[in-house]
Amino acid sequence: MFKLRLMMLAGLLLLALPAPAQAKLKVVGTYPYIQDLVQQIAQDKVSVSSLATGDWDPHFVVAKPSLLSRLNRADLLIINGAQLEIGWLPPLLRQANNGRVQPGSAGFLDLSNVADKIQVPDNVSRAMGDVHPQGNPHFVLSPANVPKLADAIAQQLCQLDKPQCKSYQQNLKSFRSRWQQAQARWQQRMAPLKGAKVIEYHRLHDYFLAHYGLELVGTLEPLPGIPPTPGQIQTMVQQAKAANVRWNIRGVFQPMGPSEHLSRHSPARLLTLPHDVGAVPEAKDIFALYETLLKRLGV
Numbered sequence: 001m002f003k004l005r006l007m008m009l010a011g012l013l014l015l016a017l018p019a020p021a022q023a024k025l026k027v028v029g030t031y032p033y034i035q036d037l038v039q040q041i042a043q044d045k046v047s048v049s050s051l052a053t054g055d056w057d058p059h060f061v062v063a064k065p066s067l068l069s070r071l072n073r074a075d076l077l078i079i080n081g082a083q084l085e086i087g088w089l090p091p092l093l094r095q096a097n098n099g100r101v102q103p104g105s106a107g108f109l110d111l112s113n114v115a116d117k118i119q120v121p122d123n124v125s126r127a128m129g130d131v132h133p134q135g136n137p138h139f140v141l142s143p144a145n146v147p148k149l150a151d152a153i154a155q156q157l158c159q160l161d162k163p164q165c166k167s168y169q170q171n172l173k174s175f176r177s178r179w180q181q182a183q184a185r186w187q188q189r190m191a192p193l194k195g196a197k198v199i200e201y202h203r204l205h206d207y208f209l210a211h212y213g214l215e216l217v218g219t220l221e222p223l224p225g226i227p228p229t230p231g232q233i234q235t236m237v238q239q240a241k242a243a244n245v246r247w248n249i250r251g252v253f254q255p256m257g258p259s260e261h262l263s264r265h266s267p268a269r270l271l272t273l274p275h276d277v278g279a280v281p282e283a284k285d286i287f288a289l290y291e292t293l294l295k296r297l298g299v
């Protein structure tokens, strides 16, 4: 009798629970900008997280066990690609042993396939230690690439989650229109900086500089990923003086020493710029990332 009552009680409790919602799609992006684009498009319809944080060196993310468990449970993995993750993701992906998100499966999206890329070499070789063997992977810093990335994400979400497709498409449309308006404002604000000369630590903001017509004079790294040598730093000091370079740009994760040296010995002003959502606290989403870039450039 007691047992029966207990069963009835359990039954009533079950009835009182809300109808089980269909489990949300679990999406993992390698970098925070990917997480943000997914959120812009899916809003609360999926659960999404980023493996890396925005202030880490994107080429060398430290693999913590928590990354592995998220990869293990994911339904969709979205990567930047163009070998930006080559130094840290492949072993994690092997260990995660999750067939849904392996390259080539339905739950895997490589954004480099839809982005316009610059600095793509004729022959691929890492013999020189170059960390950009498939072209420059920092393409999210071209505002023209962002809608293409958003399109690809919406399309992938639709394939994996057909019931919500209409909502994804509506959010994509709204995102694209807000992006277009923001881009028009940024274009105007950046116009006075056209032709301004810049030296970078790493080829990190090349897409942004190229899009707005700033002129890259050189980099402190002799090759992407090769630390600055005394000779290369001296060459950049001379070029900064000769060409009256305005800015000396470094990413938040790069060592300060070589950039400080350059600014101490030349007119180029040291400027630390975010490269991803979350690289600095005010770059809260993809719009704020671009806003922060413009503000730090003084426009």
Ligand SMILES: [Zn+2]
Residues within 6 Å of the ligand: 059, 131, 132, 137, 138, 202, 203, 204, 224
């Ligand atoms: Zn790089």
